[in-house]
Every structure is written in structure tokens, then in C-alpha cells.
Amino acid sequence: MFQHRLDAAERLAPKLGHLHGHHPLVLAIPRGGVPMGRVMADALQGELDVVLVRKIGAPGNPEYAIGAVSEDGSVHLEEEARHCREEWLADAIARQRELIAERRRRYTPVHQAIDPTGRTLVVVDDGCATGATMAAALATLRQRRPARLIAVLGVAPPHTAARLEGLADEVVCGAVPRHFAAVGQYFTEFDQVSDDEVVALLAGNDGPPASS
Template sequence: MRGLPFFDRIEAARLLVERLGAYRDAHALVLAIPRGAAPMGRVIADALHAELDVVLVRKLGAPGNPELAIGAVDESGTVHVAEYAATTGADHSYLGHERARQLQRIREQRRRYSRERAPIDPAGRVVIVVDDGLATGETMAAALAAVRRQAPARLVCAVPVASGDALARVRSLADEVVCLHVPPHFGGVGAFYLRFDQVEDEDVVAALR
């Protein structure tokens, strides 16, 4: 397996496929966390002869630092708050406003992404939840918890790269975690890709088609 950095998300997805081969022709469902993981999900689903859909979760950004995840909200409105959230100045009022803002974005995404077909039911399926990397792990944790409530037969978390703390955060939430690299020093996810282009909503819709 080649080392870091990955050339782009597509290369990372192809490398993940090598570790997910046991699920080929297993009637699996690949759930990508939009937007970044949607093109990856398409590659993985095609290689495994699986179906592709999205799991909609949004991170809750810290006050004054929206890129720092202090938790996440899923499509049902369930909020997962990180233990360190209060140290960033995020009080109850802030979390309520941030939850409402991100939940509105989730609803907009669902309308756009599911225009052509209804979401696929993960109940009783092997479900592989994919993201392009885990910094804090909060978004993936929320996604895994949301899918678990829908009773999959097996729940797999698959990411190319993650921090050690994030990996520890999600291990107890999945039946299996596939992670290609756990660097000792972790900055932003984009630092581990030579190309980390912005993925737009149109790209997600195209991947789902």
C-alpha cells in the first residue's frame, strides 16, 4: 500500500477497495458523508457491486472557528456534543443556534440529493460509511450512530486517514473500522492529499446517479 499523501480522493477510494474486498457482491450499501466522500463512495460502490447513498450529518463548528468540530447533528436532529465543546466557548444557546443552522442545511441537502429517488433503507444490510478523513471524528460518530439506529446487519467505517483520537472515538460505534493511515501528527484532512478539490452539491447528485 502506498503511503501518504494520497494523490486525490479517487486514489484513496481505490486503496480502500483493496481492504473492503470481503464485501464484494454482499448486497452492501455504501453511505457517503457529503460532500467530500460522495465521489469516493461512487468508486467503492461500483467496485463492490454495491448500492450508494448518502448519510446526512453536519459538524457543529466552534464559536469563531467553524472548521473545528465541537460535535455534529444528524438528519433526525440528534446532536452529539464533544467533551471539549465548552472549552471553546460553546454554551447551550450557541449550540442551539448552531444545531438549527446545520439542520436547515441537512434538509436542503436531502431535498437536492433525493430528488430522483427516496433514501435507501439500511436495515438488515452490510453498510459501509465512508468519509475522506477524520480529524476529530465527531461527524463520523454521528453518522455511525444514526445508521446504527436503523438496524444494519453489519456496520463498517471506512476512511483513508484519521487521527488517533478520532479513530478511538469511532471504534466502539462500528463493527469494523478500516483506516489506511493514522499519522502521528494530524492537521487538517486536506494536508494528506496532493489534490483536495472542493466537492459541490452537483458532484454529489452526479455520484448518486
């Protein structure tokens, strides 16, 4: 479907052409959403920031989200999380909170968080399966009373896209395949994005090459 993340962002940005002149705040979910967020912020003449949320991966299948933790400390659990042992779940939540705090410490020297209150917010990620991470980001940001809350994804299965429509004012998704397996299968190049690349993008530098 897409050559790489930047290709996805370049194709999705025109779908938000109605935001020109509104100076939107593009909030990317690290790390994969940040290269896309940089492209979209530039295309929409907006600002780029990150929304720090971390998924809680299922036991034995860490790529499958059974919940997510937000920077404000809130925890959003999927139905599947009820089958996990309480001790395991508590440890998983604590680990993700530590990682969120570590990322904020790393990003802050080059970029101060931008207040989203009253802004038009565009929340960007390269894709999602269950939607747990994006849902957590949207729920957290809704509490900040934005003027408008928009979710943008490269790819998501139909049930996830439908779920997010109930949490955002608008959902833009590049691909909604019926037979969804994993986000990476819809990108020819799907290399991991490093924290160094995120820092460079937040600092306004060129950031990663197109394949990242």
C-alpha cells in the same frame, strides 16, 4: 499520502474485498465522502447512498468539530461544546438542521433514500479530526439495525480511529498519522466537492473529475 479522493478510494476498496457478494450499501458523508463512496460502491458491487450529518464547528474555528447533527434530529456533542454559550450552540444546531433538510430536498429528485435496515453498511468519508461527524453517522445508523456497520476513512489521527472502533464493527483507515493537523494535508489535490457533483454521482453519472 493520496493524490486525490478517488485515489484514496481505489486504495481502500481492496481492504473490503471480503464484502464481495454481500451487496453492501455504501453510505457517503457529503460532500467530500461522495466521490469516494461512488468508487467503493462500484468496486464492491454495492449501492450508493448518503448519510446526512453535519458537523458543528467550533467558534472561530469552523473546521474543528465540537459536535454533529444527524438527519433524524439527534445531536451529538463533544466535550468542548460545554464551553460554548447555550444561545450560540442552539443557533448552530438550528443552522445545521436547515442545511441537512436543504440537501435532502436537493438530492431527492435524482435519488430516493435507501433503507439501511438489515444491510451491510459501509460509511465513507475522506477523513476526520475529532471524529464527531462519523461518530454521529454511526450512532444514527446503528439504530437502524444493520447486519454490519463499517467505517471507512482516508485519514484520521490515532485517537479518533480508536474511538470509532468502539462504534463500528470494523474500521478501515488509509492513514493514521501521529502528527495530524488537517485532512487536506494528506491529499495532493483536495478541492471542495459541490452539491452538483454529489447529485451527479447519486444519479449514476460520471460525476466530478479525479481531482474533486
